[in-house]
Amino acid sequence: MIDLRERVAIVTGAGRGIGRAYARRLAAYGARVVVNDAGVATDGAPTDEDPAADVVAEIVGAGGEAVAHRGDVGDPAVGDALVARALDSWGRLDTVINNAGFGRPRMVFNLSDDEWDDVIRVHLRGTFVVSRPACAYWRAQAKQHGTTYGRLINTATGLLVYGGAGQSNYVAAKAGIQAFTEALATEMAPYGVTANTIMPGANTRLAQIGWRMARGGNEAGEAAGFDPRDPVHVGEFGAYLASPEAGWISGQTFQVRGGTVEHIETWSVRDTAHAEGRGFTADDYLREIPRLFGAGAKRADPPPPGWKAK
């Protein structure tokens, strides 16, 4: 049975959507949660909303423990503040879920400097900014006690699998997060800390600007009330990865949507050709590359039917 009663977690962007589901499911399994959210719109524009406070109220109302933190994860001071909030509140930190983010979808020929920078900043820099102090804390704990407990869970996107036309800034950031996470899995392994990536799929307000999980009622063979679009299913996977039982899993990427989980193959060598004691010439490649890659293989999927450039 998953038991997170001794655990303390930070979840960024936890005021809505998938982050809220992570926070609520971690709390349901007993974890105490720092609920971070900047309260911004889907394009990152500031609002008066404070959804982190609402989620804390939900968790506390259900008998759990949580504290709210309003702040922008792109700001390095916020990473330090989040770790400090966990330690000041409960004296420990076991799990960080970097989930905060927004989108500014546009074709590259129309993409502004700000649209590029803001999306890279919130996702890639935001993930770094919170991971750094968490990893520093875990390393210090391991040096003091011989080992530690640390679970870092970062967020990518299935667009890395399916193609990111119109979202080049977003997929660039998400690919960076995925690679960053694999590097941290290696860096933090000696300290007993795991680092994994989730590609989530759920019907949230952000999903409305990218893609839509259209669905009617329950389909044949499905349990009553099961909604594959519900972020709760991603939340359950986050709770599993945060658990002691998942300590053997690190450097991995999983796509989770509804009742489906997929182990994603990331960076690996598919086929190799050797020139045997010399270098290939460009003429050699006329033969070798089609053999390795497949003559006429398509290089990228076209956009889906009905898709319109912005």
Ligand SMILES: NC(=O)c1ccc[n+]([C@@H]2O[C@H](COP(=O)([O-])OP(=O)(O)OC[C@H]3O[C@@H](n4cnc5c(N)ncnc54)[C@H](O)[C@@H]3O)[C@@H](O)[C@H]2O)c1
């Ligand atoms: N919904 C999906 O199907 C889907 C698919 C792939 C990836 N994702 C990723 O999942 C994560 C969560 O997305 P969601 O669909 O729940 O979106 P959402 O808009 O419902 O929730 C995101 C939350 O993050 C907060 N936020 C945004 N920028 C922030 C910042 N700088 N600092 C702190 N908080 C900030 C927002 O205020 C919001 O409450 C994102 O990283 C997103 O890219 C979602």
